[in-house]
Amino acid sequence: MGSEAALRPIIEARAVGKRFGSFQALREVSATFLEGQVTAIVGPSGSGKSTFLRTLNRLEAHDSGEIVIDGIVLSDDIRNLNAIRREVGMVFQSFNLFSHLTVLRNLTLAPMRVRRMAKAAAEEKAMNLLERVGLKTQASKYPVQLSGGQQQRVAIARALAMDPKVLLFDEPTSALDPEMVNEVLAVMRELAYSGITMLVVTHEMGFAREVADRVIFFDEGVILEDTTPEGFFSNPGHERAKSFLSQVRHGF
Amino acid sequence: MNWTRLHPGWAMFAAMIGLLLFLWGMALPLAAMPAPIGPAAEQFAEGARITVGLTLIAGSAGVLIGVLAGLGKLSRFGPLRWLCDSYVWLIRGTPLLLQILFVWLALPTIMPEGVELSDFTCAAIALSLNVGAYNTECVRAGILAVPHGQIEAARALGLTPLQTFIDVILPQSMRVALPALANNLASLVKDSSLAYAISVVELTMVGYRVQAESYQPIPVFVTIAAIYLILTTAFTTLTAALEAQLDVGQKR
Numbered sequence: 001m002g003s004e005a006a007l008r009p010i011i012e013a014r015a016v017g018k019r020f021g022s023f024q025a026l027r028e029v030s031a032t033f034l035e036g037q038v039t040a041i042v043g044p045s046g047s048g049k050s051t052f053l054r055t056l057n058r059l060e061a062h063d064s065g066e067i068v069i070d071g072i073v074l075s076d077d078i079r080n081l082n083a084i085r086r087e088v089g090m091v092f093q094s095f096n097l098f099s100h101l102t103v104l105r106n107l108t109l110a111p112m113r114v115r116r117m118a119k120a121a122a123e124e125k126a127m128n129l130l131e132r133v134g135l136k137t138q139a140s141k142y143p144v145q146l147s148g149g150q151q152q153r154v155a156i157a158r159a160l161a162m163d164p165k166v167l168l169f170d171e172p173t174s175a176l177d178p179e180m181v182n183e184v185l186a187v188m189r190e191l192a193y194s195g196i197t198m199l200v201v202t203h204e205m206g207f208a209r210e211v212a213d214r215v216i217f218f219d220e221g222v223i224l225e226d227t228t229p230e231g232f233f234s235n236p237g238h239e240r241a242k243s244f245l246s247q248v249r250h251g252f
Numbered sequence: 253m254n255w256t257r258l259h260p261g262w263a264m265f266a267a268m269i270g271l272l273l274f275l276w277g278m279a280l281p282l283a284a285m286p287a288p289i290g291p292a293a294e295q296f297a298e299g300a301r302i303t304v305g306l307t308l309i310a311g312s313a314g315v316l317i318g319v320l321a322g323l324g325k326l327s328r329f330g331p332l333r334w335l336c337d338s339y340v341w342l343i344r345g346t347p348l349l350l351q352i353l354f355v356w357l358a359l360p361t362i363m364p365e366g367v368e369l370s371d372f373t374c375a376a377i378a379l380s381l382n383v384g385a386y387n388t389e390c391v392r393a394g395i396l397a398v399p400h401g402q403i404e405a406a407r408a409l410g411l412t413p414l415q416t417f418i419d420v421i422l423p424q425s426m427r428v429a430l431p432a433l434a435n436n437l438a439s440l441v442k443d444s445s446l447a448y449a450i451s452v453v454e455l456t457m458v459g460y461r462v463q464a465e466s467y468q469p470i471p472v473f474v475t476i477a478a479i480y481l482i483l484t485t486a487f488t489t490l491t492a493a494l495e496a497q498l499d500v501g502q503k504r
Contacts, residue, residue, distance in 0.1 A: 059404055078412075085410040096405035100423050100498075109419060110409035162409060 008035045010166060010197055011056060016065035018051055025051045027221040028065065035165070038198045040208035040229070043218035044244055049201045052218065053168050056199070057088045070165060086114060089159030093171040095151040097143035103130070103154050104139040107161045115162065122161075129157040133187050149180030153187050160191075167191070169200040205248055209233050217241050256492050263493035271486040275301050278479070288466030289475055292458070299458030300479050302372070306444040306454060307487070310379035311437050317380060318387025318433070319422075325392050336388065343385035349446050352378040356450040375447035375454075379440065386436045394429030395421060427498045434491035441484050455479060 011033040018026040025048045033039060041049045054060040056067060058074055058081055067074040069084045098106050107126035111117040117125075130136045133153040135146075143151055152172055159167055172188065173181045185207050192198055192211045202208060208215055208229060215232040217225035217240075224238045236242050256263040278300065282293035289296075324336035343351065355378040360369060369377075398421050406416040445456035453461075459476035463469040 057408055059408065082410055082412060085408060088408075090405075090408040092401060092405065094401055096399075096401035098402060098405070098420055098424075100420075100427065110406075110411060113415050113419065114410040158409070 009033065010035045010070055011199075012066075012068040013052075013056070014066045014068075016052070016055060016062045016067060018048075018055060018060060018062050024221055026055070026062070029221070029223055030065075031216065031223060031226065033166075033197065033199065035197055036195050037214060038192045038212050039200065039214045039216060040212035041199060041201045041216045041218060042203070042205070042208060042244075043224075047218040048221040049216075049218040050170055053170050053199060053201050056166075056168060057085055057090055059090075082114075086162060087165045088168060089162055089164035089166070090168045090170065091152070091155050091159055091172050093174050095143070095148070095155045095175070097151055097155055097158070099143055102140050102142055103135070103146070106143070106154060107158050110158070111161050126157070126161060129160050130154075132160075132190075133157045134183075147180060148176045149183045152176065152180075152184045156184075156187055156191070164196075166197045166199065169198065169202070171201050171203065173202070173204055203248065205233070205245075217244070219244075256489060257496045260493040260496035264490055264497070267486050267489040267493065271304070271483075271490075274482060274486070275304060282475075288462055288468045289471055292462045295458050295462065296455070296475065296479065299453060299455040300483065302452065302454040303441065303444050303456075303480075304483060306372070306376055306379060306447060306452070307437070307441050307483075309376045310383055310444070311440055313376075313380035314383035314387050314436070314440070315433065317384025318391045321384065321388040322391030322395060323417075325388065326395060340385045340388050343382055348378070348382050348443055349449060351382055352446055352450055354378070355381075371447075371450050371452045374450060375444070375452045379444060379447070382443070383436050383440050386439075387433055390429045390432035390436065391425065393432070394425030394427075397428040398424045423498070427495075430491065430495045430498060434488065434495070437487055437491060438484050441487055442480065 009032045011031075013029055013031050015028040015030055016026055017024070017028055029048070029052055041053065043049045051060055055062045056069070056074075061076070062074075070087055072080050072084055074080065074084060097103075098109065101109065104123060104126055107129060108117075108119070108122040111122045111125065112119060127136060127139065130139055133156060135150060135153055135157070138146060138150065138154075143154065146154065156172075169188070173184050176184065181204070185204065188198075188200070188207070189211050200208075200212070210229075212229050215225070215227060215229050216223055217232065217236070217238075219238075219240045225232055225236060225241050227237075232241070233245065236245060275297065279293045279297040282296055283290050285293075321336045321339060324332045325340075327333050327336075352375060356371065356374040359374065359377075363369070402420055402424060403416060406420045407413075411419065444454060447454050448457035448460065451457075455476055459472050463472040466472065
């Protein structure tokens with residue numbers, strides 16, 4: 001897939017550092033992500049992979065280094081930040097759907113407020129997206145009335161409603177019951193083939209192997225491996241990655 | 253109560269119409285009663301209208317003050333936080349009667365020449381400031397109860413901080429704060445009786461005058477109590493219906 005897409009860098013992280021108190025979460029992390037690329041970010045918990053993802057739309061501010069998204073340098077400048085957040089969608093581990101709004105309003109809120117879309121147009125678009133994730137009949141329900149898998153599919157549709165260039169997934173299936181994981185992965189798989197740039201922090205090694213163009217392995221705040229899925233799963237270069245794989249591999 | 257939960261819109265409508273009919277229609281049945289009630293029917297009705305007027309003005313201003321000061325207490329700007337803290341500390345730490353007397357007697361001496369405050373205005377100002385301080389704490393608790401993920405989701409979608417507050421934080425925090433705010437409103441209906449001290453002819457003052465003329469305190473004060481009960485019932489029905497209205501999408 002990567003070879004078919006225009007190989008234009010859309011995210012560039014240069015020597016990004018982040019600390020929480022005395023804990024160094026990220027140490028000089030550098031990586032470039034190309035348009036249309038699907039990257040799986042894996043690693044043990046506490047390795048910095050989620051923190052890295054969250055610095056990319058400044059839900060966490062990085063302390064050092066530089067992040068450039070689609071040509072815009074990420075900083076505290078609120079106008080830059082709003083411009084970047086319009087282009088970078090995010091799907092959270094705990095869905096974070098707006099609990100006081102219906103499914104439909106969850107999808108139309110940001111397009112109407114941020115993109116100034118007319119209500120009718122926003123709703124039409126929302127219904128199309130809900131159809132795409134298989135939840136057209138649930139539009140008038142509230143999030144609490146849906147299962148976890150359905151909520152996460154709505155959350156993906158909500159992020160797509162802003163037409164982002166990049167979608168960040170922060171462990172999108174980790175909070176789900178096992179039987180709901182596949183319905184979410186199916187939606188993500190369909191998205192991956194549609195050509196959108198995706199960065200997916202995940203523990204789903206099967207998904208990483210099958211769908212991703214690239215696998216990044218984090219450990220103790222640094223990128224230890226940055227390679228293809230085949231390279232990572234069949235022949236990891238570091239001992240740390242080998243032991244991680246033997247720990248998570250039991251399932252397949 | 254159950255009916256209120258099931259049909260919040262109708263319950264609100266019914267409570268408001270009922271309140272209006274009561275305020276402007278109560279003189280009719282009261283006039284048919286024997287002395288000392290009958291001859292003073294119009295006074296009772298006028299007193300009830302003053303009480304409701306004070307409650308509605310101070311109640312609305314109090315919610316506005318509560319939201320602003322509640323936000324101020326959570327501000328990152330130190331002086332603003334200190335100002336709001338001091339306001340709540342001052343109002344909660346002194347008697348309401350003293351606050352009413354202060355506004356009535358002390359405020360005119362520091363006001364610019366030519367600005368005249370009526371007794372009713374003084375009472376409304378003091379009651380607004382008083383209920384506002386108690387509302388501040390309710391609103392602050394409500395805002396703190398909004399899960400952080402909701403705010404992250406809104407910001408990640410590109411909503412500005414103001415849009416995030418208006419579309420996500422405020423509606424969700426009100427759902428939490430409303431029962432406590434309703435409590436304060438019910439107290440306010442009765443606290444407004446302290447305005448009698450600065451010669452506002454509200455319901456309690458009417459009762460005091462009528463019994464002083466007729467030397468029949470029992471029927472007079474029973475009537476006054478009944479009118480207060482009807483007023484507080486109307487207000488609590490109104491707030492319970494509002495609560496049911498805002499409760500959508502909540503787990504039960």
